[in-house]
Amino acid sequence: MFEQTFKNIDDILYKDAGADSELDYIEQTSWVLFLRYLEHLESEKADEASLRGKEYSYILDEEYRWPNWAMPKTADGKLDHHKTLTGPDLVRFVDYKLFPYLAEFKQKSIDNPRSIEYKIGEIFSELSNKVKSGYNLREIIEMLDGLPFGRSKDKHELSHLYETKIKNMGNAGRNGGQYYTPRPLIRAMIEVVDPKIGEKIYDAACGSAGFLCEAYEYMYQRMENTTTNFKKLQEETFYGKEKKNLAYISLG
Helix, strand or coil, rough: HHHHHHHHHHHHHCCCCCCCHHHHHHHHHHHHHHHHHHCCCCCCCHHHHCCCCCCCCCCCHHHHHHHHCCEEECCCCEEEECCCHHHHHHHHHHHHHHHHHHHHHHHCCCCCCCCCCHHHHHCCCCCCCCCHHHHHHHHHHHHHHHCCCCCCHHHHHHHHHHHHHHHHHHHHCCHHHHHHHHHHHHHHHHHCCCCCCHHHCCCCCCCHHHHHHHHHHHHHHCCCCCCCHHHHHHHHCCEEEECCHHHHHHHH
């Protein structure tokens, strides 16, 4: 399902005046996908809060949440064409309202760089919307809205497809391969280093974070399963830096 959707989106972007290369295709698909996934994540947290009798405070203001700007729907779950932005109206909203609003999160959360708010600001302060046709962008939004995110299997498939696309670009001699290191090589290096809980891991050119993800799996499988160790692994172990803006989206 993911693979066919991405192929269809690539076909749309190929015809758009603003997307010039396959790297652009990945970048532009990814920022839309990121916001779709953020809405899914927030909806899950809101449901969990409701079950506990609490009210969830959404990260994004109402106007900028996915169901309001991207996919407003009627009571029966169908797209509400009276409220749906498309064409030039959609591009103007994304370029002059949505992106500046999301980029502001970086400064608002400057004292808490581990927060999701800071990550949102970091991503969108480094990106711009390159899809010139609002009609093309509308098609992309509707395709990505239908993708499932609920199961870990779905997330793994999505991650695998992204990495495969980067690898194939490198094999074809295009510069997307700079973000990709073969997983067997990564795992061999990690086994030699043999990182332990309590140590810190830093990747100064982390790309799409393959080394950090594999190191996490290696350490998680071998650690003593306690709340303290899990918190340390999650919050105090992994650090990375990357100067290319495409990688920000995959890290986010």
